[in-house]
Amino acid sequence: MSKLINIRAYEYKELDDEAKARFIHEMYDMPFDYDDDDENGNTIRKYEYFADWDLEAQIEFCELNNYLFNRYGELIGHLEEVENKESEDE
Numbered sequence: 001m002s003k004l005i006n007i008r009a010y011e012y013k014e015l016d017d018e019a020k021a022r023f024i025h026e027m028y029d030m031p032f033d034y035d036d037d038d039e040n041g042n043t044i045r046k047y048e049y050f051a052d053w054d055l056e057a058q059i060e061f062c063e064l065n066n067y068l069f070n071r072y073g074e075l076i077g078h079l080e081e082v083e084n085k086e087s088e089d090e
Helices: 017-027 055-064 085-089
Strands: 032-037 043-048
């Protein structure tokens, strides 16, 4: 049996500064790696961190990945949106 509950979910851009800081801290454990060439043409691996991006890039990343948060800046996972059953019956 499933139970229908309401959960308040926020987009990254809606979080306050403290909640954003919590998420940024969590993202330090997951740097983004990419290959680049050094001055000699050798391929090297570099790392980029979410915290180093500007706010617009952070918001875009979260929107592209459909990230939703609780008010404390913690990811709340996949949510399923359900329309109001009463409106379906009308």
